[in-house]
Amino acid sequence: MKLLVPVKRVVDYNVKVRVRADGSGVETAGVKMSMNPFDEIAVEEAVRLKEKGIATEVVAVSLGVAACGETIRTALAMGADRGILVETDAELQPLAVAKLLRAIAEREQPGLIILGKQAIDDDMNATGQMLAALLGWPQGTFASKVEIAGETVAVTREIDGGLETVSLSLPAIVTTDLRLNEPRYASLPNIMKARKKPIETLTPAALGVDPSPRLALVKVVEPAKRQAGKKVGSVAELVAKLKTEAKVI
Amino acid sequence: MTALVLLEHDGHAVKQPSRSALAAAARLGGEVHALLAGSGLAEVSVAAARLPGVTKLLVADAEAYAHALAEPLAALLVALAPAYSHILAAATAMGKNVLPRAAALLDAQPISDVSEVIDADTFVRPIYAGNALATVRSADATKVITVRAASFDPVAAEGGSAAAEPVGAPVVQGGSRFVSAELVKSERPELTAARVVISGGRGMQNGENFHLLERVADRLHAAVGASRAAVDAGFVSNDMQVGQTGKIVAPELYIAVGISGAIQHLAGMKDSKVIVAINKDEEAPIFQVADYGLVADLFKALPELADELERGA
Numbered sequence: 001m002k003l004l005v006p007v008k009r010v011v012d013y014n015v016k017v018r019v020r021a022d023g024s025g026v027e028t029a030g031v032k033m034s035m036n037p038f039d040e041i042a043v044e045e046a047v048r049l050k051e052k053g054i055a056t057e058v059v060a061v062s063l064g065v066a067a068c069g070e071t072i073r074t075a076l077a078m079g080a081d082r083g084i085l086v087e088t089d090a091e092l093q094p095l096a097v098a099k100l101l102r103a104i105a106e107r108e109q110p111g112l113i114i115l116g117k118q119a120i121d122d123d124m125n126a127t128g129q130m131l132a133a134l135l136g137w138p139q140g141t142f143a144s145k146v147e148i149a150g151e152t153v154a155v156t157r158e159i160d161g162g163l164e165t166v167s168l169s170l171p172a173i174v175t176t177d178l179r180l181n182e183p184r185y186a187s188l189p190n191i192m193k194a195r196k197k198p199i200e201t202l203t204p205a206a207l208g209v210d211p212s213p214r215l216a217l218v219k220v221v222e223p224a225k226r227q228a229g230k231k232v233g234s235v236a237e238l239v240a241k242l243k244t245e246a247k248v249i
Numbered sequence: 250m251t252a253l254v255l256l257e258h259d260g261h262a263v264k265q266p267s268r269s270a271l272a273a274a275a276r277l278g279g280e281v282h283a284l285l286a287g288s289g290l291a292e293v294s295v296a297a298a299r300l301p302g303v304t305k306l307l308v309a310d311a312e313a314y315a316h317a318l319a320e321p322l323a324a325l326l327v328a329l330a331p332a333y334s335h336i337l338a339a340a341t342a343m344g345k346n347v348l349p350r351a352a353a354l355l356d357a358q359p360i361s362d363v364s365e366v367i368d369a370d371t372f373v374r375p376i377y378a379g380n381a382l383a384t385v386r387s388a389d390a391t392k393v394i395t396v397r398a399a400s401f402d403p404v405a406a407e408g409g410s411a412a413a414e415p416v417g418a419p420v421v422q423g424g425s426r427f428v429s430a431e432l433v434k435s436e437r438p439e440l441t442a443a444r445v446v447i448s449g450g451r452g453m454q455n456g457e458n459f460h461l462l463e464r465v466a467d468r469l470h471a472a473v474g475a476s477r478a479a480v481d482a483g484f485v486s487n488d489m490q491v492g493q494t495g496k497i498v499a500p501e502l503y504i505a506v507g508i509s510g511a512i513q514h515l516a517g518m519k520d521s522k523v524i525v526a527i528n529k530d531e532e533a534p535i536f537q538v539a540d541y542g543l544v545a546d547l548f549k550a551l552p553e554l555a556d557e558l559e560r561g562a
């Protein structure tokens with residue numbers, strides 16, 4: 001079974017982003033970029049499925065500017081076999097990403113597509129569900145455990161009240177949550193090996209998809225800053241302040 | 250212009266985040282209908298019909314909807330969509346699972362985690378873990394929206410009298426099957442509905458020590474939450490995680506104990522009215538957002554706090 005893993009290039013999770021003064025967005029120039037952390041978890045899961053002999057090939061896909069090729073290289077260094085870069089300078093929103101990924105899925109015919117549950121830049125948490133809809137496949141979102149048995153996959157999902165397990169017929173979509181696994185670091189030899197692995201470059205036009213955004217961005221602002229408050233000297237003082245000053249207890 | 254709100258329920262009552270979604274729907278300025286889907290809805294449909302502001306309650310009662318699986322629910326929403334300008338749900342695990350799937354089938358770009366309604370087409374949503382707020386405008390024929398419940402005061406549980414109407418849409422199975430659920434039982438208020446939340450982080454050292462938090466929570470009728478580090482380490486269950494990728498809370502009082510204050514954690518609680526931090530490291534970033542900071546060892550401070558509250562009660 002072939003696995004497809006979409007990996008997004010995002011501002012590194014350690015970076016404290018700055019909103020551009022003109023309200024046009026968040027400053028990304030000169031900012032450290034990395035693979036979306038949930039997508040690292042997705043790659044790790046796919047590579048483990050290959051190591052277990054359940055999957056035969058892992059294909060990493062990234063959509064966006066040419067530099068997304070670096071994100072694919074990271075996936076290849078973690079153990080993916082080859083990459084597909086859909087190159088465009090257009091702003092991609094989840095609906096367009098889902099349509100592009102559908103086109104790729106139709107070409108590649110994977111048995112399972114593993115995505116991150118959420119990209120930590122747009123915080124949309126939508127692409128996997130949308131791709132599942134467009135392909136007409138079942139979905140197992142927010143996965144903390146994935147078990148493939150024959151023609152089905154059992155997905156344990158992190159839901160609001162705890163955990164839930166669903167059984168999906170393959171082909172299916174899985175989106176990863178934080179507890180699914182701990183992604184490996186790529187070793188130096190594997191980073192070297194990854195340089196030789198193939199990356200195919202495509203365009204939205206070649207896939208027959210119009211990637212134009214549907215949501216117009218009106219403006220981006222910084223949220224109101226919280227004032228740092230005061231330090232209290234003791235538990236007794238804390239309780240007194242909460243009672244008489246903040247009046248919350 | 251009519252909005253449809255997908256309600257979340259436990260068979261008895263409608264969940265509070267859905268009442269926040271109703272509040273957001275009311276801001277759109279048109280009529281509001283609600284959809285209740287599940288199996289065995291007699292009791293909860295009585296409760297749902299009393300939700301204020303709802304003029305019509307659609308009731309889809311079928312076995313296939315029993316576990317709120319995304320495939321049949323999205324198909325149901327799509328069947329109902331032609332009558333609606335907006336489809337909304339709370340941005341809970343259920344809403345986030347179902348609505349984007351329906352949106353794709355409607356060729357709409359979902360607007361996730363909306364924190365403010367500007368007008369019927371324009372919405373504010375946090376991005377980058379809440380470090381920026383984006384105002385976006387949608388031109389889609391059906392706008393599909395999940396609502397950040399913590400940003401909208403919920404409508405009351407009662408006061409309305411909607412006409413209930415069964416839904417005749419065909420049921421779609423969609424290749425998924427519910428197997429089992431391991432739900433965490435708790436006598437405490439739900440995290441997203443509690444007036445007071447007290448959360449523990451890696452500083453708690455183990456799950457056992459969470460009883461120190463619970464003693465305080467008992468006094469304050471608080472929900473107990475956690476940082477990702479505490480969940481990853483197995484101290485407590487995943488449903489307790491507060492943050493960018495966990496639950497978003499905005500209680501009257503949030504007490505962070507042994508939590509450093511990473512942006513991903515702050516994203517889930519920085520809109521709380523009053524924030525208290527207890528941490529032994531005076532440089533911990535959590536103090537930058539705390540109204541009251543106590544630099545102390547939590548193993549000393551928590552028992553003292555519980556004693557103090559018991560004394561005062």
Ligand SMILES: Cc1cc2nc3c(=O)[nH]c(=O)nc-3n(C[C@H](O)[C@H](O)[C@H](O)COP(=O)(O)OP(=O)(O)OC[C@H]3O[C@@H](n4cnc5c(N)ncnc54)[C@H](O)[C@@H]3O)c2cc1C
Pocket residue numbers: 013037038120449450451452453475476477478479490491492493494495496506507508509510511512513514517527528529530533545546547548
């Ligand atoms: C993709 C992604 C998503 C994430 N999502 C979330 C999320 O939703 N929620 C979330 O919380 N995190 C999230 N994180 C993780 C986040 O970056 C931090 O790693 C995490 O919040 C740290 O948890 P912590 O504060 O408990 O642990 P630490 O950062 O280790 O802090 C522990 C604190 O406890 C204090 N302490 C230790 N012992 C004591 C004591 N005896 N008395 C008093 N204080 C003590 C220490 O001084 C320290 O400040 C995410 C990360 C990524 C990459």
Ligand SMILES: Nc1ncnc2c1ncn2[C@@H]1O[C@H](COP(=O)(O)O)[C@@H](O)[C@H]1O
Pocket residue numbers: 006007008009036038039061062063064092094097114115116117118119120122123124125126127128
């Ligand atoms: N431009 C992209 N390239 C590759 N994968 C993407 C892209 N955008 C989104 N994804 C995938 O979709 C997931 C969810 O993203 P989102 O719906 O934007 O929060 C990510 O974790 C990725 O797996």
